[in-house]
Amino acid sequence: AVADLKAVVENLQQEFRGASLRAEVGELQRHMSQLQQAMVEVQERSGQGQDALRGGLDELVQVVEAVRHALCASESEVNELRKASEHCQEVLGATASHGQLEELQKRLVNMEKAMEMNTAKVEEAY
Numbered sequence: 001a002v003a004d005l006k007a008v009v010e011n012l013q014q015e016f017r018g019a020s021l022r023a024e025v026g027e028l029q030r031h032m033s034q035l036q037q038a039m040v041e042v043q044e045r046s047g048q049g050q051d052a053l054r055g056g057l058d059e060l061v062q063v064v065e066a067v068r069h070a071l072c073a074s075e076s077e078v079n080e081l082r083k084a085s086e087h088c089q090e091v092l093g094a095t096a097s098h099g100q101l102e103e104l105q106k107r108l109v110n111m112e113k114a115m116e117m118n119t120a121k122v123e124e125a126y
Helices: 002-125
Strands: none
Touching: none
16 A cells, blocks of 8 residues: 555646646747747838937938038039139239329329420420
């Protein structure tokens, strides 16, 4: 009878261990399933992050291109302003020369008047 009881106890222990192992296996399977779901979410988020990063990089490239275009346009405008400034300096130089010429003409006219007046005085004196 004791041997039978020992056999029954051993059978119960084995069944208990088996049930316990099945429970642990079931728990492990649930954890594996949760881990797989988490991995899928991470991959989806990673894909979304990569898409967002690509979109951000595309926008950055567009901004850089716009800035480059604006700088080229600004450089062109600066060159045009430089040319206009040089032209203005030439015109001002010509204007200064014109002003000097007018001054010389006035002096010449005054000298001619003075000569005429002196000539008239000399003629009166004779």
